[in-house]
Amino acid sequence: MANYLVRCRQCGKIFGKEYKLFKCSCGGVLEVLIDIMNSKWSVGKDAEGIFRYSSLLPDLPQQISLGEGKTPILAKSSDGLTFYFKLEYLNPTGSFKDRGSAIAVSKAVELGVSEVLEDSSGNTGISISAYAARAGIKARIYVPSDIPLGKYLLIKSFGAEVVRAGTRDEASRKVLSDLSDEGYYIGHTWNPYFIEGTKTFAYEVYEVLKSVDYVITPVASGTLLLGVWKGFNELVELGLTSSTPKLVGVQACGYDSLNNYLSNVITTECVEPTSLADAIRLTNAPRLPYIADAIRRSEGFLAVVNDELIIKALKELYGMGLAVEPTSAAAYAAFKLVRKELSGKVLIPLTGSGLKYVGGVESPLYKVFVSGPN
Ligand SMILES: [Zn+2]
Known part of the structure; x- marks a missing residue:
């Protein structure tokens, strides 16, 4: 396992591995820095879940795994553009988390x-x-x-x-x-430490596709987007790949908190705040400036979608046999919205499972597929 240290992103203070508080005394967000120069890429055959990448993960005495990761990647094409879904909703509890x-x-x-x-x-x-x-x-x-x-x-x-x-x-x-x-x-x-787990998403994409040009990610607290960014940057540092993908952050109407930080934004008309994309209804995420920074440095942009586009995308995804939650459909809705801006290989993580929404007439799936206008 890799050596690491914990550093405050705001003031640069370094903390020991025993540090228990969730933030720095200055109020800043903490980050784990892996000693990449003394680490190497290796994929363990017998390790459980994401711990097969333990050569690049923080050194931990016990590995708590439920067999997460190694999610399938499905290739699709539309009008000459190849894009890929990564089925993150097939993780043990139904999300990339x-x-x-x-x-x-x-x-x-x-x-x-x-x-x-x-x-x-x-x-x-x-x-x-x-x-x-x-x-x-x-x-x-x-x-x-x-x-x-x-x-x-x-x-x-x-x-x-x-x-x-x-x-x-x-x-x-x-x-x-x-x-x-x-x-x-x-x-x-x-x-x-959470980001150290989500970065393995990038490692898996590298293993299967080597590189991608765009990753389209729903953003609330930004743990997947930041993990993707960190993972690909580590792969560059290791000399395994030469470029990082452009990041497209996806938010929903009424919760487009990144709009305050970014100028490169493509948005649909927002009349009502989303009632469907429940997993991205957060506006006060502590890492917002760093999420915006990653999007900017990757030369990506923010896409904002409304419930109308999410419903259309959700229906299309179920039409392809993909049992996702509405927030995952927000990413596909954004893909369709910004389609003209994209080229090369585009990756869309389908972040959460629709199986968690089997909950009677109040379920968004009930509203979209049973009682809603067809
Ligand atoms: Zn600090």
């Missing part, structure tokens, strides 16, 4: 904590709960009050305590105000 949870919960085990606290729209809460169950530690998850029923039930089923806390932004505030000395805040919006 499992990559991040594997590393973040392994780190929590190393720190010796008995309980982890997390705020989440649902997917990360489910994922952290499952990995905490695997590790034998408690989890307390703060969720928006209107969390889809299927997501709520899954968190409860993994044995976590669930706190309903108003909007998604209010859940972020409540978890921090409830934090005591005993609880370990593992929150993915801050946790530097």
Whole structure:
């Protein structure tokens, strides 16, 4: 496993591996820096899940895995453009978050904590709960009050305590105000180890496709986009590839927080805030300036989509046999919106599973496919 250090992105202060707080004393976001110069690319054959890339992952005494990663890549073509779906919704708890949870919960085990606290729209809460169950530690998850029923039930089923806390932004505030000395805040919006897990997405893309020209990623807290950026940059540093993909960040109407940071934006008409893309309804993500910076440096841009485009994209995806959640359809909707801007190989991660939405008449899937206009 690789040597690493933890550094504040704001003031540059360096922390030891035993540091338990989620941010720097200056308020800055922390990041893990891997000693790439003394590491090498190697893929372990017998390791579980993403730990097959452990030569480039932080050195952790215990590896908590549920077999995450190695998700399929499906090739498609449209009007002479080849694009690829990476089926991240086939991870153990139905989202790419499992990559991040594997590393973040392994780190929590190393720190010796008995309980982890997390705020989440649902997917990360489910994922952290499952990995905490695997590790034998408690989890307390703060969720928006209107969390889809299927997501709520899954968190409860993994044995976590669930706190309903108003909007998604209010859940972020409540978890921090409830934090005591005993609880370990593992929150993915801050946790530097989480990104070490999501970066394995880039490694897998490299293994199969070598390089891609664009990656189109839904953005709330930015853990996938930042992981993709970090992973590809590490591959460049290792000399395995010469270029990084252009990043297209995708947000939904009413929650386009990156608009304040970027000038390169393609947007649809926004009349109503999205009610469908529940996994990206966050506006106060601590890493927003760094997400914007990654998009800018990659020469990418922001795309903003509305529910009308998301519904169309969702129907097309189900028409292809892909059981995704509406937020994943936001990425495909953005692909269709910005299609003329793209060339080369385009990759669209399908981030979350639609199977979590089997929840009666309140389910967005019910509204789109059963009761909605056809
Ligand atoms: Zn600092």
